[in-house]
Amino acid sequence: MxxxxxxxxxxxxxxxxxxxxxxxxxxxxxxxxxxxxxxxxxxxxxxxxxxxxxAKRDLGLAVIQDRVAQAVAQTWIAPLEAHADAPSAIDAIFAAIITELTGKRAVSGCPLNNMAMEISAHDADMRRALNAIFAAWHDALRAKLYADVLAGRARDLHPDSLATLVIAAYSGAMAMAKARQDAIPLADARVELAALLAAKYRGAMLAG
CATH class of the missing domain: 1.10.10 (Arc Repressor Mutant, subunit A)
Incomplete structure (x- = not known):
């Protein structure tokens, strides 16, 4: 043998x-x-x-750094870079997530938000790792919004605070969707964010 x-x-x-x-x-x-x-x-x-x-915390840190960061990069940062402007990117991201969740008929929530809410108060290293992912996500949104301002596509827009609002709207809507086990809160957030951004971008076109 x-x-x-x-x-x-x-x-x-x-x-x-x-x-x-x-x-x-x-x-x-x-x-x-x-x-x-x-x-x-x-x-x-x-x-x-x-x-x-x-130890379990070693594995937790690896999951945050290797998988949660990757999920945010694939879901948010890459699409932001691929689209011509922030409104089209944000709308496409919401649409893709809503379609995926509707197809699955189950909502497990945002991996970053889930872990941040659960363990940030218990472990400083994990909190720093999670915050670094939020910072990278925020930086990518802010950069896209700022580029639109420089290009004259938007006006009366504060990239830093608006990036925070987009992340907060998405994270909150995802938490609500998880609690309800349907994507309706994400659909609502998508509509309202699109209207908010359209007003700011339309203002720039009218001024131009």
């Missing part, structure tokens, strides 16, 4: 653990999830789990 060959793939093992933890944290919460549950979901040994993540 030929001896079975063992595959040494530490990065693959680590990735499976982080993916399993991210999925479980989003669905059930960080505090409610045990390491054994994650280990079983990732199909790894206790030794492998302990080697990569000696």
């Amino acid at each position: 030929k001896a079975s060959r063992r595959t040494n793939d530490p990065e693959g093992v680590r990735r499976r653990i982080v993916d399993a933890a991210y999925d479980t944290f989003v669905r059930h919460g960080y505090l409610a999830t045990g390491m054994l549950e994650i280990r079983e979901k990732a199909s790894v040994s206790g030794g492998a789990m302990a080697h990569h993540f000696p």
Whole structure:
């Protein structure tokens, strides 16, 4: 009989653990999830789990830095860079999220918002990591809005505070959608943000 060959793939093992933890944290919460549950979901040994993540907070930080940051970058930052102006980007982002949630018929919430609300008061390192993601998201929105002001597409617009408003509207609507288990609050927020931005951008066109 030929001896079975063992595959040494530490990065693959680590990735499976982080993916399993991210999925479980989003669905059930960080505090409610045990390491054994994650280990079983990732199909790894206790030794492998302990080697990569000696403590749960180590895994929590990895999920924030590797997966939550990536989710925000893919959902918000990349579309902002891809669209011609802030209103079209924001509307497209809301539309995509609403379509996805409607198709799933389930709302697990914003991963960043979920973890920020749950653990920011309990762990300073996690709080700083989460705040860094919010800051990157805010910077991307502010930069897009500021570019529109410089290009003459908008007027009477304060990029910094408006970026905060957009994030707050999205985060709050997502929390409401999670509580209701439908995307209606996100649809409402989309309509109102579109109207607000249209007024500011229309004002620039009329002035021009």
